[in-house]
Amino acid sequence: MIVACVLAAGAAATPAAADPCTAPVPTRAGHSFSGQVRYVGDGDGLCVGDSPDPTTWIEVRLADFDAPELHAPIGARAKAALEDVALGRGAFCTAVRGRNGRVQVYDRVIAVCQISGRSIGTLLRQIGAPQGGR
Template structure:
């Protein structure tokens, strides 16, 4: 009986998993210092965005900001950070530069680590200027 319930729960979770996945499927730049530009097409959370030159999600690059660490999305502060990021960046042109993270790699969890600017201003600086506190993992 327990096995059947556990199996049902796991299968149910797998069925809804795609609903929670972000749509960004583009190839990630591999070298530090790579510059890429495009429109901010999707907001992942308070320190994650997807940038793409076209409306095709298969070309969108998922970015983890190198210079800002937002609270986790499961917290109230994290949800507020995502809302601020949406107001600051969604639909705007972004210019990003890949950076090595703490591990020395330019990727983390299928995202490229980068510093990004919109309207000539650092997204990290804009988030801090909007009063968003840092404190994620």
């Protein structure tokens, strides 16, 4: 019983794991990059990299799709939709200015990403992925 309480207390004190993508993000609109979609953080955030090393993965906030936050009732479904569409596939991304006029937000680059020449945002809308973030 004491061991269980100690383990539970330790687990509660452990912070949630951050996104594994740690490469520097592009700072100017028009910068293009490509690689495999290596990680999906939520319904409109992913990491693109050309190697299995997370220090080379660029964290992206999709410019053309707004998904519900993960903690929202359908947030997990939005994340699963992005995983179905993009995880493990090759993507070509171009940094753009977001609605706030910036290219970066929360250490992520705002970008339009394509898979086989089709926007990931468009692909998500076509499969009926949940929308409604910011």
